[in-house]
Amino acid sequence: MKGFDKRVESYADALAGLSDGMTVLAGGFGLCGIPENLIEQIRVMGVKGLTVVSNNCGVDDFGLGVLLKDRQIRKMVASYVGENAEFERQLMSGELEVELTPQGTLAEKMRAGGAGIPAFFTATGYGTPVGEGKEVREFNGRPHILEHAITGDFAIVKGWKADRYGNVIYRHTAQNFNPCVAAAGRITVVEVEKIVEPGELEPSQIHTPGIYVDRLIVGSFEKRIEKRTVRTAA
Amino acid sequence: MKGFDKRVESYADALAGLSDGMTVLAGGFGLCGIPENLIEQIRVMGVKGLTVVSNNCGVDDFGLGVLLKDRQIRKMVASYVGENAEFERQLMSGELEVELTPQGTLAEKMRAGGAGIPAFFTATGYGTPVGEGKEVREFNGRPHILEHAITGDFAIVKGWKADRYGNVIYRHTAQNFNPCVAAAGRITVVEVEKIVEPGELEPSQIHTPGIYVDRLIVGSFEKRIEKRTVRTAA
C-alpha cells in the first residue's frame, strides 16, 4: 500500500510522462522560489514545443532561460520577461510566441484553474492591449474584461518543507506563484529542501494541501540571487 | 502615532458605525469559529433591518439566532439554516427574506468580493433553482452560471491569535469562512482569544494579513458545541 506517499525516487520519475507540446506551469518570481532541478530535468529530457506559464522566464543561464536557449519552449505566458538576451533574440526573430499577461491576472487565472472557475471578470487590462478582443462588461459603473482560467499538463513547484503526504509549506517570499501553480496542474510535481515526518507540519499552517500534489522529491538548490542589495550596519 | 495598531478598547468601539439596514458578513460554520461577542454586541446595539451573510444562522439562543429572535435581521444569505425553530417561523411567516446560496459559491462570492473580482462563472447550481435567472455560458463543454461578488459594510470575524497589526491566525477548523469574510468587509472587525507581541506570528504563517483588518479586540468565548460525538478508548 503506497497510500498517500507522494515521494518519487528520481527526477526522471518526477517528470515521467512529460512530452512534446505540453503546457507546463512553473512557480517562482524572478529566480526566487523556482523549481531549479525540475527545470534542469526538462532540459535533460529535451522535450520540445512546450507552452510555459510562469511569471518570468529566468535568466540566460539559469532557471527557465536554459529551456529557451535549447529552444524547448514554443510559447511563453508571463508578465515580465526582462533580464534575458536569448529571450529577446527569439522574440524579435519570431521563434518564440509570447502572451504577456498582467501579473495579478496571471496569478488569478491559475488560481481559477485550480479552483474550477473557468472565467472571471477583472478591471485589470481594460482599455489596454491586454483587453483587446476580450468581452467587456460594466460592474459597479466600471468596465471589466473577461479572463479565462489556466491549467497545465504539468505544474512544477518549489517548496521548502513537505511531508510524504505532499503537504507543502514555502519559505518567505519563495512562496509567490508556487501555491497557484500547484493547484492548477493536472500532474503537480513539487521539489522541496526537506521532507519532514508526518505530524511535523501543523495542519492549519500548510500552504499547499497534499491533494494538489502528485509527486514529491527532495533536491538541493543553488538559489541564485538576482539583485543583491544590502545596507551597512548603522 | 497609532500607526497600525488595530486594537480598540471596547465592543462598542469595535462596532461603532454599524447602523440599521447595513450588510454584515459573519464568519463561522455552525457554531464553530463564530464571533460570539460581536454578535452579542449587535444584539445590545439593537440595530435593525440587517442583511446578514453567513453560512449558517446559529441556533435559537446562541450565535446569529439571537439576532433573529430580536428581529434584527431582514434578510439572510446562507447555505444552510437548519437547527433553528425561530428561523423556521419567520421564514414561513414571510418576516424574513432568505437567499439560499451553495456553500462553495457563498465562500467564493466573498473571496471574490475581497479580491476585486466582481463576478465569476461556476458550474455549481446550473439547472437548479439557484441558477434561475442567471446568465448561462458553456466552458469546456459544460454549462456554467455567472455569480456576483459579495461585500459587506461590516465583516465580523473570530480569530485565535492576532498581533496589534491585525495579523490573524485561526485555530483548527474554526478557520472556515472567517478569512473570506475578513477580506470582504468595508470595515472588518476581528475578535480573538489572544493578542500576541509583534514578531510572534511567523509572517508566512498568517492567515489574514492585517491589511484586511480595521479593528481588533480580545474576547472570551463560550465555544458551544453543536454535536458532541466521541469514541471510547479501544
Add this chain to the structure above:
Amino acid sequence: MALSREQMAQWVANELKDGDYVNLGIGIPTLVANYVPPGIDVMLQSENGLLGMGAFPLEQDIDADMINAGKQTVTARAGASIFSSAESFAMIRGGHVDLTVLGAFEVDVEGNIASWMIPGKLVKGMGGAMDLVAGADNIIAVMTHASKGGESKLLSRCSLPLTGAGCIRRVLTDLAYLEIEDGAFVLKARAPGVSVEEIVAKTAGALRVPDEVPEMRF
C-alpha cells in the same frame, strides 16, 4: 433481499482506491468510512475546511474548534490539512476530490440529482451539496430504490428541484448498482436475492438490462 444501510456502505467502500480523496455526505455515505478495506488508505474531505478527517475524539480530547461538515466533533489524522472554506471549495469545485458519495431523493436518466429540497416542506438549504455534485468527477448517489409506498426514485425526469444537472453517472440503491449511460440506467449488479424483475418494476426511468446481471457479494 434489499441491502441494509451497512451493506450499502460496505459496497461503496469496495469502490475506494488506495490514495483516494473522498467526500462523504451525511447519512449512509458517512458509514462508508467504517468499511474501508484493509490495505487501502483514503483521506476524507470535510467541506468546512478539513482534509484528513480522523476518528471521533475521546471524551477528554473534544475540541469545539475541531468539527466536520456535519458539525460533529472530530479529530485530524496524520497527513491532514486545514484551510478556509474558499480553499475547501476550490478543491471540490476544481475536481481534486476523487470521489463524492451522497444521498439522493431522486435521480434520473439524464444524470440529474435532487437531494436537498422538497417543496412544501421546510427548506433548510443545500449546504455544500450543489458544489460537490458540480465539482467531483466521480460521484456515487446512494439511495433507496423506491419510496416505502413503492414509488420509484429512479426517474426519467426528476420531479423535485435539482441539486445538480447531468452530473451523476453512478447510483447505488438498496436493490441494485446502476450506471447512467446515453439516457438510460444500466443495471450493473443486483442485491443478493433481488430479482431483475423487481428492479425493472421499481425503476421508472429507461432501464437497460444486460444479459448477465451479477449478484453482489458481501
Add this chain to the structure above:
Amino acid sequence: MALSREQMAQWVANELKDGDYVNLGIGIPTLVANYVPPGIDVMLQSENGLLGMGAFPLEQDIDADMINAGKQTVTARAGASIFSSAESFAMIRGGHVDLTVLGAFEVDVEGNIASWMIPGKLVKGMGGAMDLVAGADNIIAVMTHASKGGESKLLSRCSLPLTGAGCIRRVLTDLAYLEIEDGAFVLKARAPGVSVEEIVAKTAGALRVPDEVPEMRF
C-alpha cells in the same frame, strides 16, 4: 527649478498618512520610502507577496528567499505578512492598498496612463503595473513633465499603449503637482521657481490654472 528625483520622492512622502498600506513602483517611487515623515508609519506592499517590506539586509543576513518585487534582497519589518501571488493581487485588485505610486511615460486628461510599452522597442512586460493601476483607489503617477526634447508627457490622449484606462487622478511631475478633473489637468502646485507659464507651455492636454498656484516647499 525642476524638482530632483529626491524632491519628487519627498513630496510624495508628505502625502502619506499614518497607517497607510502603500505600493511603490520601481524608480523614483522606491525612493519615497526614504522620506517617510517622522510620526508616520506606513507599510510597504511588494506584489510578489510581502506586506511590510523592511530595509535591505545586512550582508550577513542576505536570504535568497526574501526579495521584493524589484527582485532585490530585502527584510520583513515588524507586523509583516507573506503570502502567495494570488493573495497579493487579491489585496491589490480588491482595493485594500491605500496608495500606489508609480512611474509613467504618459498620462492624459481622461486619467489614462501609459507606462509599460514603447512600440518598436523591446517589450519586457507589464509585470504588476496593470493590476496596480486598476486596483488602487489612490494612485500618484510620478514622471517628468516633458521629454528632454521638450515634448509634453501630459497629453489630451496618450499615444502609447495604455497600462490602465481612466484610473489616474493625481500626477506629480518634476515641474508641478496636478489633479485630473472633468477632462482636464488642474494645476495644484508648482515646483519652487518654476513659472506657471513654463508649465502651461509644457502641458499638451487641457490645463486649468487656478488664480493661486502655490509653490511647493521643501
